[in-house]
Structure formats: structure tokens, C-alpha cells
Amino acid sequence: ALPKSHGKIHEVFSSGSTGAPVRVRKSGLSQLFWLAFTTRFDLWNGDDMSQIYGAIKTQKDAAAASYPKGVRSRAWGPGFPFATGASVILNLNAKTHEQAEWLSRAKPNYLLSYPSILEALAKHCLHEGIELPSIKRVHSMSEVLRPEVRRVCRQAWDAPVYDNYSTEETGYIALQCPKSEQLLVQPEGVFAEFLDPSGRECGAGEVGNMIVTPLHNFAMPLIRYEVGDYAEVGGKSACGRQYQVIERVLGRTRNMVRLPNGETHYPDYQDILDGFDHVVQFQIVRRAEEALEMKLVVRRALTNDEEGRLTSWLRERFQYPFQIAFTYHDEIPRAPSGKFLDYISEVE
Structure with missing residues (x-):
């Protein structure tokens, strides 16, 4: 039996390592260590915990945290060992322009979100000339943080990104x-x-x-x-x-990609859109054994030369001469977990 000193049991849900839903039972002691490492993260970053913490992320009560108000709490989170400033949270289903407008009103000093949201939001601010001077630091979560996300956050808000x-x-x-x-x-x-x-x-x-x-x-x-x-x-x-x-x-x-020649390869997407600031979002879908589709959310369609450059880069990153098709979308949906998937295979 679980020792009484370990506290109450609660359940958490995750997409797991294979993409299949996973349910895990956790103890109060686990939550205590979560709070301890959260505090260490803030201390290592040099965060001033008396200021306002903002987050754009999945919320259990999505309606309550929806645009335009979001939700506001008196502290950064429940169970912190000392007093903090207020927190403001917006559910991630808000559109990018709504997120920017909400941040201009909520004025958080720190911003936590998924790298894919941070990238789209920072690019939107740069394109529209929106300044968010309250933001001092950015915290990323849940997705792979690519170097270009750090770069665009610096450009848009002069704010460093801290990952965990x-x-x-x-x-x-x-x-x-x-x-x-x-x-x-x-x-x-x-x-x-x-x-x-x-x-x-x-x-x-x-x-x-x-x-x-x-x-x-x-x-x-x-x-x-x-x-x-x-x-x-x-x-x-x-x-x-x-x-x-x-x-x-x-x-x-x-x-991991299994190539038609039987080899396996893990593509590296870092900096793949370097120089393509008009591309807001991308997702690569393997539609057939030798065919990839690159879904794009853009401010303008790519020129033939730009599509040619991306085709060459994709073949280089995947280490195989795939047929590449480009499609343009208003929005690319997230996974049910709220995470954004850079790559999806309909073959493997």
C-alpha cells in the first residue's frame, strides 16, 4: 500500500510514447516534487515571482479560459511554497491574432506556451508591428523547441526562451x-x-x-x-x-522514418524554414511510400523557386528523393492532446 505520508492518489492522462492514450496514477509526493522542480526552474531562470505569469495552453475547463477573457488567478499555481504574483491563462484554441490581443490586455511578464504557438505568435507580432513590452521571458513546454523559435521570440519581444x-x-x-x-x-x-x-x-x-x-x-x-x-x-x-x-x-x-530502401532515418527539422518568415506553420505528411505532402500556413504562397529550395531541403533532411507536394491551409489542426505534430505518417 502507498505510505500515508505520500499523500492522495490522482490520475493523469497522456498520449504516451506510442500515441495511444496512457493513464497513470500518481501520488501527492509526486506533485510535491513537481512543484519543487517548477520552483527550481523559475529560480534558475532568474524569474521575479512577484510579477504576472501568463500561459496559453490546454485547460480542463476550456470554456472558462476561452477568449476574450481567459482566467485570472491570485497566484502562479496551487501549492507554491511562497507567495507569488497573479497568473493569467488563455486556452490554446484562441486564434493567433486573438492571443496577441489578449496578451496586450493581460500584460504578463512571463509567457508559457507550446513552441508552435510561440513561433506563430511572434511572427504575427513582427508582421503586424505589435509590441508586447510587458513580456520579459518566455517559457516553452510539451514540444521540441527549435532554434528558430528562440530567434523569432528575441526578434519580436526581445525575450529569451527557457525550455524544460x-x-x-x-x-x-x-x-x-x-x-x-x-x-x-x-x-x-x-x-x-x-x-x-x-x-x-x-x-x-x-x-x-x-x-x-x-x-x-x-x-x-x-x-x-x-x-x-x-x-x-x-x-x-x-x-x-x-x-x-x-x-x-x-x-x-x-x-522515425522507414525509407523505401529499408533504411531508417530520423529527419531533422531544425532551421528548415530559416529565411521563410512568411511561413507561419508547417506539417509534413507521408501520404504514400515515396510521397510527402508539406502543409503550409503562409502569408503569401511560395514562389516556384522557394518551393524548389524547400523540396531540395526536404529530400536532404529525409535522405531520400521523395515526391513533394505543397498544399496551403488557413490552419493546421493540433493533436487531441493540444500538441502540434511536425510529422505524420499514413504509411508506417
Whole structure:
């Protein structure tokens, strides 16, 4: 039985490592560690917790947090060990222009959201000449943070982006290093392994499948849980802390591509739209064995030359001469979890 000192049991739901829904039982002690790592994240970032924290994310009560009002609370979250400023939250189903208008009224000093939302929002502000001077720092969550998202947030709001890595099932796994963009595994919360296809532990510079054992959830212990992400292992941390280092998270193992020649490959989408600031959003769909569709949300259609450049880049990133089709959309839907998927396969 769960020790009484570990608190009450509650359930969380996740898309899991395979995309199939997962239900996990967690204890009050797990929630306490979640709050502790959240506080460490804010302290490492140098956040002033007396100021206003804003978030655009999925809410259980979507109607209550919907545009134009969102919801406002007196604190950054329940259970914080000390007083904080207020928080304001908007459900992520608001349109990009509505998000920008809401932020101009709510005036948060910190903004938390998905990288895909942050990128679209920052590009919208740049295109429309919208200034949001209250925003001092940006926090990202739930999706892979690409370098171009950091860049466009700097351009739009002169705000740095701080990342963390967590899952509903395991809690926090890693926080961004205070001195760099590295992610540092939190050893007080999890035991993490990074394994190659043969099961060998990866060294610095190698990419491995992430395996995590949470250390405090006795309500439903997860032993060597396959998170479902690939990550590049780092060497020493820039801040000098003796933690395991993640140089970058590449994304979901289920997005591994099996090429028509039988080889497997994990495409790298980082900086793929460098120089394409008129592209607001993209998604790549594998429609057939040798055919990819690139869905685009744009401010103007691509020229033939631009489509040609993207075709070359996609073939280079996928390491195969796929047939590429470009389609244009007003909006690309998110997954039921609220996350945005860069790649979907209808073949594998």
C-alpha cells in the first residue's frame, strides 16, 4: 500500500510514447516534487515571482479560459511554497491574432506556451508591428523547441526562451541550464538512460532512445519507462553542475522514418524554414511510400523557386528523393492532446 505520508492518489492522462492514450496514477509526493522542480526552474531562470505569469495552453475547463477573457488567478499555481504574483491563462484554441490581443490586455511578464504557438505568435507580432513590452521571458513546454523559435521570440519581444523537458507520466526530466541552452537531467527526480538500438548507453554526441525511471511515484512505479523521444547526449554542463546533459531533444521515436530502401532515418527539422518568415506553420505528411505532402500556413504562397529550395531541403533532411507536394491551409489542426505534430505518417 502507498505510505500515508505520500499523500492522495490522482490520475493523469497522456498520449504516451506510442500515441495511444496512457493513464497513470500518481501520488501527492509526486506533485510535491513537481512543484519543487517548477520552483527550481523559475529560480534558475532568474524569474521575479512577484510579477504576472501568463500561459496559453490546454485547460480542463476550456470554456472558462476561452477568449476574450481567459482566467485570472491570485497566484502562479496551487501549492507554491511562497507567495507569488497573479497568473493569467488563455486556452490554446484562441486564434493567433486573438492571443496577441489578449496578451496586450493581460500584460504578463512571463509567457508559457507550446513552441508552435510561440513561433506563430511572434511572427504575427513582427508582421503586424505589435509590441508586447510587458513580456520579459518566455517559457516553452510539451514540444521540441527549435532554434528558430528562440530567434523569432528575441526578434519580436526581445525575450529569451527557457525550455524544460517533462511528461505527464514521469514529471520533470530536465531543466534548461542557467548558463546555456543545454537541458540538465534532474537526478533528484528521475534516473535517465540514453540507449542506442543495441541497448548500449550512449556517450556525448550520440543520439539515444530515452529511458526514464521516476524515483518517487510509489502509487504506480514506472521502471525503465520508454518516454518515446530521441535525444542527443551532451558532455559537461556550461554551468558546472554535475548533471547528465541533453544537448537537444530530437522528438518522438514514432516519427522515425522507414525509407523505401529499408533504411531508417530520423529527419531533422531544425532551421528548415530559416529565411521563410512568411511561413507561419508547417506539417509534413507521408501520404504514400515515396510521397510527402508539406502543409503550409503562409502569408503569401511560395514562389516556384522557394518551393524548389524547400523540396531540395526536404529530400536532404529525409535522405531520400521523395515526391513533394505543397498544399496551403488557413490552419493546421493540433493533436487531441493540444500538441502540434511536425510529422505524420499514413504509411508506417
